[in-house]
Amino acid sequence: MEAKKFDPATALNYESSKNEAEHGHKYQRELAFMLFVRVALKGYKFKLFTELPEAGKFDDVAIKMIAILKQLLSMERVLLMISGRKHVQQQLQQLSDTIRFVNLVPFANKDQLDFLQKFWDVSKEDETTMAKFYKFAKQLLKTFHRGIKRSQYDFTGVPLMVRMLAEVYVENVEKFLQTDCETDGENYLPTTGFNEVTLYEQFVKKSFCMKMRKKFNLDAYITKQSFDGELKALFDQNTLEYQLAAIKELNIKELDDVVQEEHSNTYEEFLNRVGNGDDKSLLINTSGKTVRFVHLSFAEYFTAKCLCDYIERCKHILYPILEKQLVVRKFFFQLIEEISGETHTKCLGVLNKICELTPSVAFWACEAVCVNVTKSLFEHNALQNIRIDDYGTILHLAVSIDSREIVEYLLEDYGMDSNIVSNTEINPLADFVRNKQEFPEHMSIDENITPLIWAVYHGHANIVSLLLNHNADVNAKSNSKLTALHLAAQYGFLEIADVLLQTNKCNGNAQDEYGRTALHFAVNFNHIQIVRLLMNHSADLKLDLNAADSGDNTALHLAVLRNHTEVAKLLIGNPSVDINARNEDSIVPLHLAAEHGNSVIVELLVTRKASIDVLNSKKYTPLQKAAEKGHTNIVKILVANGANIKYTGKDTPLALAASSGNLETFEYLLVLVSAAEEDNAQIQQDVLWKAVGLDRVEIVRKLLDGYSVDVNDATGWGSTPLHDSASRGYTDVVRTLLDHGAVIDSRDSDNMTPLMKACNAGHEAIVKILLDKSANPNAQAFCQFTALHYATYSGHLGVVELLLDGGAEVNAIDDKQRTPLHLAATGSHEEIVKLLLLRSANQNLQDSNQDTPLHLAIRSQYTECSEMLINERTDFNLQNKKRWTPLHVAIRYERNKIVPQLILPENLNLPDIEGRTPLHLAVDKKSVENVKVLLNFSPDVKLNAQDNKQQTPLHVAAQHGNSEIVRQLLADSTTIIDVQDNKQQTPLHLAAQHGHSEIVRQLLAVSTTIIDVLDKGHNTALHLALQHVNGETAHLLIERSSKLEATNRNSETPLHLASQAGLDTAVRALIQKGVHLNPRDRMQRTPLHLAALRGHVDVVQVLIDNSAQVDVTDRNGRTPLKLAIESKKDDVDGDFHSTVRALTDAIIRSFPLFRYTPLSRYEKLQTIVSEHLPRSVYELFYSN
Known part of the structure; x- marks a missing residue:
């Protein structure tokens, strides 16, 4: 299917x-x-x-x-x-920082006219009608754009508004078209202020009337009837229903809770009508009982209207709603601005109360260009010094929205300082991207700017004039030292720049933080009219036309750099402009003009007698820059005006022309250089190198055909042009050099031939050319690498095949006895390994480390190469200098997949240079899989083989703590458990020392295990467990050991070590086993000494509770108390305060028993207490 x-x-x-x-x-x-x-x-x-x-x-x-x-x-x-x-x-x-925006400007003025013409069905065939249409439509659009600024329709768009205009004024245009030609269209246009809310209200009413007419089967576009009382009641009901729908669509829950409580039945009835298809309108789309507005702004308009209508109920939720709903907010303030009466008064009252707590409300009113509401809020609140993020001060906000009325009110009636500084940010980068302008290297977000700078930034010329008339500082600077004139020049605001200059106070030489003047900005952005304006005022402004920025670039530098020819002409034509000014790189304008190939500017500069052979910081003249870019016409102009073509060094004009690849430029200069009287052979030779290095084959051929250049010229490193072109892969240059007698097997300082260079880089075409020309494929470089070694090492299969076909020795060896197969195996070049084996490469040859290719392939973790060599009958028993066979290498580097293929009876137990068998290595790597494979291969595997440290695999497993491997080894009855290594330690010693309790259990479970074997230090396994503070392991051994009082070479018993380690549970266990409490070590210290020395108070208490001697002294005459006090002074870690208290209490408790001895214990105690305890303790004890 x-x-x-x-x-x-x-x-x-x-x-x-x-x-x-x-x-x-x-x-x-x-x-x-x-x-x-x-x-x-x-x-x-x-x-x-x-x-x-x-x-x-x-x-x-x-x-x-x-x-x-x-x-x-x-x-x-x-x-x-x-x-x-x-x-x-x-x-x-x-x-998301990755999202970037481009602002589109749809529906331009012509599109708007076309839309109105089609919507009103005005015939283009009737010229008279069209003329009247244009008259009316243009006046209507002019009124529309004058009343609603772009900043106010950014959330609706021009197309929607023009659509509403067309609907609202369809009857007006019909009436106007029926009048005579002389009638003024303004009689049919709005007579009062035209704004966004007015348009929405008119469109909403129009759509309602159309709905009503359709409902009663009337023509929807009949002449508008009066909006009588009955119709108004229906309209109010319709408005309420749409308000409820709007709140639902915007999902404003808090408002929904307030309004739906009273009108839930109303909304249900509305939805039922919608579901039955009985409610159609221009404003909504319906699907079943679902209602959505045709444009979200309608939902926002009705929501704002709802807030006004229910202001008393909404006053507690008003601020959060307006804060979140930006468009609702603008509609809300505009509605308040337009309405009057009781609702207007209530709304203003609520807003004033909110404004007392949150000044943002006043800023929102201003943002919506609501003059009266803004004034009302300012009359009741002191807001002139308030600054809000994204707005700055209220004056800055009024400036940004271009509201002259509000700005004037704030300056004259409210008394705001025209020079107040804001935290408002300017981001020039966004403007450059939007306007597709190039921008200087240094541009950043700016802040702390004055209203004047802000007005200039927004291009509001009328606001600029207003601010200047109210004493705005024309030379005020932002954080980055930008002035108003800088911004006017940057954005090309000619009218504003003229206004600023007319003040006669403007500092035309003001520099920003990068040293740029207004002239720099105007030139950089090619605003030629502003450049001309500044230059016209240069005398009265005392304008420095040669001012340099932080990179020492003058305005002329920028004009030439940006290729602004007309601006450059203007500057060069002014005698005050220094045409030889140098920037920080010693570059003059002529350098830049020559580099960019602008012959017009070059001619102008030369005419002004610009320095021709001036050098920049890289010692390049303008002629060299022109030659480097291949600008022949510029080269000719400069040479005609005396430019020096005899510049010495490798970067001569001729050499640079060669590097450009422009044959015309090169030939022109070559003729001039060759005609010079002095010897020019070296110049031509240098040019050959330059042309070869840049693959300029035509220039190479030109030099070799007509001039005495040495095709085999060698550098200090012995490299010839053929070496260079072969390594770079320049096929045509290689052919040309060979055709002109290049030595094919020439050697550089590393003894490399051109063929080796090409093989190393993998240039197959060049390798073929050289082999066809009888290049020696078996020549050897300084490390005895052949071309085949280089190709194999670099992994170039095609080159390897060409070399083998060309007679390369497949088993050639380098100075480390490596064949190409060794190198291919090391680099995991699988296809090359396959090819070499196919061409009879010897896979058993060993290098200077006695590694075969298989050794290297396994070590390099390349399974495919390894398996390929395994299948080629490689000798698996060959050992390298470590005496590793391939099996050893595979186990050591955990190439588990191939281990089974490498095991042979001959290598199964073969020891390496350290005596380790493959089983040792598998255990050392904790590879359960490989251990299992080796044990299962043959019963002949030597489980008890000892390495150079006399350790068996069981020693290694016990030390590493791998219980599964220990289990596998113990499962074989031939495993000897108590083998001692060169330190006389058994596997049990090692497991105990490293705290591997599970392995200790496994070993103790074997009946033949000898528990108390002594190592070279006379330590039992228990000694080592306690020395390394392995408590769990120690408990296992205490239960099984029969020599709990055995002493090591330091005369330490397990009790000494348990006390020193602070293992109080082990101490208790040993005491329960009946060990002596006061044994002495080599320093005559008892376990109590050692516990006190480390501050192990729990162990001290256990020993004291079991009657350990508290006053015994060591070899140095120190008691446990003395050691505890000294350790405390030395900041040794431990709880010495509690230890000292425990020992003191023990001494005090023991005093009455020894009052009358020959040397009174009382005297001893008195001495100890007086020397070592606090005075208060001593007095307390002495008084008793």
Whole structure:
């Protein structure tokens, strides 16, 4: 049965509809989007048109969508185009640094006129009608754009607004078209202020009227009837229903809770009508009982209207809603600005109370260009010095929205300082990208700017004039020292620049943090009118036309660097401009013009007598820069004006012309150089090297054909042009050199031939050319590498095949006795190994380390090469200098897959240079698998073989703690458990020393195990366990040992070591076994001494409780108490405070028993206490 073909579009529609029932309409878009991503990642060609969540709706699903977007953007084959309103762009930008935006400007003025003409069905055939149409439409659009600025429709777009205009004014245009030609169209246009809210209100009313007319079977476009009382009641009801639908669509839960409580039945009735198909409108789309507005801005408009209508109920939730819903916020403030009466007063009252706590409200009113609301909020709140992120001060905000009325109010009535500094940021980079302008090397986000700088940045000329009239500082600087004039020059605002200069206070020489003046900016961005304006004011401004930035670049440098010819002409034509000015790299404008090939500028500079042979910091003249770029016309101009062609050194103009590859430039200079009187042979020779190194074959041929250049010229390293071109892979140059007598087997200082160079680099075509020309394939370099060694080492299969076909010795050896097969095996060049073996390479040859290719392949972890050599009957018993066979290497480097193939009876027990058999190595690597393979191979495996340390595999396993391997070894009855190594230690010693309790159990479980064997230090296994503080292991041995009081070479018993280690449970166990409490070690110390010395208070207490002697002295006459006190003074780790207290208490308790002895214990105790205990303790004891 043929599988059903996957259809992405069908799957998308199915997924959307299926999940709608489960999740509701809210998530339909998101689920569809996720399916789209799955489809896209599978490589299907697929288109999806979807809208992104709006502000305030970035829920969990939306965040996941953003995560998927990031993943898509990381894929090279994906080009993702997202459309979204400006505030959505800003939120996306915050979520992902990889998302970048391009602002499109759809529906230009001509498109708007075309739309209106088609919508109103105006015939293009009737010229008179079209003339009247244009008259009306242009006046309407002018009113529209004057009333609604672009910043206010960034969330709706021009197309939607023009669509609403067309609908609202369809009747007006019909009436106007019926009038005579002289009638003024303004009589049919809005007579009052035209703004966004007005347009929405008119469109909403128009759509309602159309709905009503259709409902009563009337023509929807009949002449508008009066909006009488009955119709108004229906309209208010319709508005309420749409407000409820809007709140649902925007998912504003807090508002939904407030309004639905009263109007839940109203909304249900509305949905029922929708479900029955009884409610149709221009504003909504319906599907079943689901309602969505045709554009989200309608939902936002109705939500804002709801907030106004229910302001008293909403006052406690108003601020968070306005904070999240940007578009709702703008509509809300504009509605308050337009309405009057009681609702207006209530709204202002609520806003003023909120503004007392959160000044942002006043900024929002200003942002929405609501003059009256802004003034009202400012009359009741002191806000002039408030700064808010993303806004700055209120004055900066008013400037940015180009509201002259608000700015004027703030300056004149509110008394704000026109020079107040804000934390508002300027980001020039965004503007450069949007305007497709190049930008200087140093540009960054700026802050702390004045309203004047902010006004210039936004290009608001009328605001600039207003600020200047209110004493704005024309020379104020931002953090990066940018002035208003800098920005005007940067963005090409000619009118603003002129206004700034007319103040006669403007500092035209002001420099930003990188030393750039306004002239630098104007020149850099090719604003020639501003350049001309600045130069016209150069006298009264005392403008320095040669001002240099931090890189010592003048304006002329920038003009030439950017190739702005007309600007450069303007500057060069001014006699005050220094045409020979040098920047920090000693580059003059002529260098730049020559490099960029601008002959017009070069001619102008030369005419102004610019220095012709001036050197930059790299010692290049303008002629050299022109020659390097192959600008023949520039070269000719410079030479005609006396440029020196005889420059010495390797980078002569001729050599640079050769490097450019421009044959015309090269031939022109070559003729001039050859005609010179002095010897030019070396110059030509240097040029040959330059041309060879850059694959300029025509220039190489030109030199070799017509001039006396040495084709075999060698560098200090012995390299010839043929070496150089062969290593670079320049096929045509190699042929040309050979055709002109190049020595094919010439040697460089490393004894390498051109063939070796080509083989090392893998240039097959050149290798073939050289072999065809009888190059020696078996010549040897300084390390006795042949060409085949180089090709094999570098992994060039095609070259290897060419060499073998050309007679290369397949078993050639280098100075380390390595054949090409050794190198191929080391580098895992599988195909080369296969080819070499096919061509009779000897796989058993050993290098200077006695490694065969198989040894090297295994060590290098290349299984394919190893298996290939194994299958070629390689001798598995060959040993290298470590006496490792391939089996040893495979086990040591854990190449488990090939180990079984390498085992032979001959190498199964073969020891290496350290006496280790393969089994030793497998155990050492803790490889259970390899141990098992070796044990299962043959009963002849030597389980008790001893290496140079006399250790058996069991020793190694016990030391490393691998209980499974120990189990495998003990499973063989021939394993000897108590073998002693060169330290006389058994496996039990090693397991105990390293704390491997499980292995100790395994060894103790064997009946033949001797537990108390002594090593060279006379330590039993128990001694070692206690020395290394392995408590669990020690307990196992205490239970089984019969020599619990055995002493080592330091006369230490297990009790000494347990006390020293602080193992109180082991001490108790030993005491329970009946060991003596006061044995002496070589220092005459008892276990109590050692416990006290380390501050092990628990052990001290156990020993004291079991009647250990507390006053016994060691060889140096120190008691346990004395040792504890000294250790405390030496900052030894341990609880010495508690140890001293325990010992003191023990001494005090023992005093009455010894009061009348010849040497009174009282006197001893008195001495100890007086010398070592605090005075208070001594007095307490003495008084008793």
